[in-house]
């Protein structure tokens with residue numbers, strides 16, 4: 147979508163480059179629609195005029211703190227601005243009221259100390275450098291002044307800095323909304339300390355982030371009439387369960403397991419632990435330690451944080467005992483039993499781990515063994531016990547580990563919520579959403595499918611919000627906005643989540659049919675959506691499918707879709723653990739009601755997630771949203787490296803779209819007298835006083851052949867001010883500048899370009 151530019155020799159332009167995405171240079175030759183550009187890197191390239199963008203030759207080398215101040219709001223301009231700022235450690239930049247945060251991968255403590263918080267507390271938005279504190283402050287002030295609930299949506303890919311930003315927001319809100327001299331565990335302390343607890347149990351090292359949150363999170367902070375924090379609630383989404391029993395090098399399992407293996411000797415002895423290298427669930431990867439992290443200290447810190455959030459010491463002991471049991475469970479191996487298709491614990495070592503797991507779960511060892519090696523088939527008349535082969539027994543063992551861990555995580559979240567408490571009288575809240583960004587990998591499975599559904603929904607929310615805001619403004623000013631294209635992704639959402647016949651519905655259907663496989667599921671998708679413009683079947687595959695998301699095409703592999711969508715507790719595991727002598731463990735598996743034990747064991751993760759998202763969106767819709775887009779400048783997780791292509795890919799997943807939306811309207815408004823005063827020089831005859839300012843303005847615009855403006859009357863308090871409104875996508879500054887300086891590029895109708903009347907003559 148390059149700009150349609152008229153280019154002359156000596157023009158400064160950006161041309162595409164395979165290594166750095168965009169490279170700047172000077173036009174040295176023009177041949178019809180082809181130009182030769184001498185790049186600043188030294189090389190000379192031939193490019194099509196339609197593939198180049200104008201470069202602002204007067205741009206500050208330090209960049210600008212708000213993208214809307216850029217002369218050209220196009221891809222290369224945006225990337226260059228972020229890079230220039232990153233190079234001087236300015237990691238935050240506004241795009242209007244969206245904050246873009248580029249991960250520095252190095253600590254800047256002075257940016258976040260209490261002195262800084264005090265500064266932002268007193269400043270108007272935009273007065274100080276861009277900062278998450280400014281966003282949190284704006285939300286807080288709006289909430290107090292307008293009495294409207296707020297939300298801050300933090301997005302970005304894994305490792306981009308969402309959780310760090312979220313923690314900063316929460317710290318700031320605790321600072322402005324906290325009770326300074328309160329004693330004991332205050333609500334805000336509990337809210338803040340919930341972070342290390344959730345990170346211990348829900349975060350892990352991945353290739354993309356050493357401290358990756360493997361769940362989504364929405365924290366609702368409630369306030370009383372006086373703006374003091376009075377309660378909070380944490381909602382979590384889709385914890386990655388498979389990590390508990392399957393990790394690949396050089397990733398790690400959840401942090402809590404390594405902390406536990408570094409616990410003080412008495413705990414190690416109590417839980418019969420050993421070196422993490424001896425546990426199958428941890429030693430599938432060679433990574434056991436993290437740089438600059440001491441797991442033994444983290445263990446104690448996590449326990450302290452658990453104290454603060456109200457998890458008693460008995461409960462903590464039970465939690466770590468269950469974790470130890472999971473590790474022992476993972477070390478039970480199976481060999482073939484005497485009968486066909488049967489299995490038994492493989493050797494004395496496996497028996498030891500089986501006994502230890504049973505001891506730690508406080509359940510019957512024989513029942514545990516049977517629940518792994520056998521299954522009970524219930525028919526109308528009788529129950530038949532059948533053996534499982536060693537492979538099936540391993541799957542059973544892992545299923546048990548996963549369900550226990552996921553119930554444990556939910557218990558912790560619930561406990562934190564109960565102990566912080568909700569304020570039933572709270573008038574308003576600020577919600578902070580830290581949720582996985584759009585994902586597109588080589589292999590994309592059910593997790594990516596759910597993550598990308600989340601992002602589609604949030605994108606729709608964003609579009610609707612921005613358009614709604616602009617449209618309200620236009621209606622107020624009686625501007626005709628009907629031609630502004632409303633970018634709606636409802637069609638993708640229908641494709642995925644339509645009640646009847648959407649992908650999730652078809653997946654649930656497949657999960658219920660006994661003979662379904664991922665291939666029959668894929669065939670059904672191909673049949674149903676063969677003419678859907680957002681769906682396609684890749685050539686040469688029998689079970690993959692492509693969805694055309696707002697942020698790009700993603701190819702999904704259906705192989706594990708059915709399995710991953712099924713959420714049920716194996717009946718034998720339910721019976722085993724609900725009979726545990728440990729009330730904590732049996733509490734994780736409350737007895738099933740008659741009805742639910744009789745009804746289908748299958749419950750759909752996809753459908754439940756869809757409902758959770760619906761509830762989240764309803765909450766968000768009742769708030770005034772603010773946005774923070776986190777960007778990861780490199781995949782080495784190292785400071786000082788800004789990879790243009792990498793950054794651009796992330797910007798294309800939403801950020802540029804965000805800019806585009808806010809540029810699609812009429813953002814620039816000039817009073818007629820001001821306009822005539824400023825640009826009258828283009829047509830001095832209009833300054834002779836023979837016509838009014840509106841007519842003079844129209845003549846002036848005719849003179850420079852500028853179309854697409856509207857004349858409006860703004861009702862401003864009691865004063866009526868005549869205003870001229872121009873669509874943002876006309877770059878008239880270059881036009882006007884041409885009259886003042888020898889500027890050689892004229893650009894029309896570029897979506898990413900912006901009207902810069904204000905700066906054009908300065």
Ligand SMILES: Nc1ncnc2c1ncn2[C@@H]1O[C@H](COP(=O)(O)OP(=O)(O)OP(=O)(O)O)[C@@H](O)[C@H]1O
Nearest residue numbers: 251252253304305306307308309310355357358359
């Ligand atoms: N503002 C910051 N200052 C210093 N370091 C940061 C900042 N933001 C992020 N980081 C570094 O980047 C790492 C990754 O950030 P973070 O965990 O917040 O990413 P994320 O977007 O939440 O990723 P995921 O989706 O995997 O959870 C942090 O552990 C920290 O080392």
